Amino acid sequence: MTPGTTRKALALAAVAAVTGTLLGSPGTGSADAPGLIRNAGDARCLDADLGTIGGDGTEVQLWDCHGDDNQLWTFEPGGLVRNGQSGRCLDAELGGxxxxxxxxxxxxxHGEANQIWDYERDRGLLVNYLSGRCLDADPDGLGGNGTAVRLWDCHARPNQRWYF
Incomplete structure (x- = not known):
């Protein structure tokens, strides 16, 4: 290989590694197959609240897994996580x-940094790009439907681990 060819090969390998990190997720959560996102803390699923769905600001919570469109999520190129029913993206509120x-x-x-998520497959963490914090199910609500989902410092306890 010539030095130029070697640099190109290394650049392509780096792009492939980054793309695999952002898009690689086990199970059904992939760019071409919507799937459930299950929390390890109580095995409930990430759920777009049907009472508020349809517009910006729809609440995201944990709910018994049933597989309807409001619980289906698609990981898209660049780190967006899109809901199957509303077509809207998982978004960290900029105010806090x-x-x-x-x-x-x-x-x-819109693809801004507050909507970009990185799935750390080895630990099961969904990390928000802008904040560096993890998607977190409120541990005080685990065990029931309607558990709040928010950002929190990453600690990798079960309420922050997500499986697809």
Whole structure:
């Protein structure tokens, strides 16, 4: 290989590695197959609240898994996570982005950093790109439907681990 060819090969390998990190998720959560996102803390699913679905600010919560469209999510190129019923994206509210407890909601997909998520497959964490914090199910609500989902400092306990 010539030095130029070697650099190109390394650049392509780096792009492939980054793309695999952002898009690679086990199970059905992939760019071409919507699937459930299940929390390890109580095995409930990430759910777009049917009482508020349809517009920006739709609440995201945990609910018994039933597989309807409001519980189906698609991981898209670049790190967007799109809801199957509303077509809106998982979004960290900008007003509190620097704080633990920041609301996670659905919002029209715009691809800004507060809507970009990285799935750390080895630990099961969904990390928000802008804040560096993890998608977190409120541990005080685990065990029941309607458990709040928010951002929190990453600690990898079961309430922050997600499986697809």
């Amino acid at each position: 982005i620097g704080d633990n407890g920041t609301k996670v909601q659905l919002w029209e997909c």
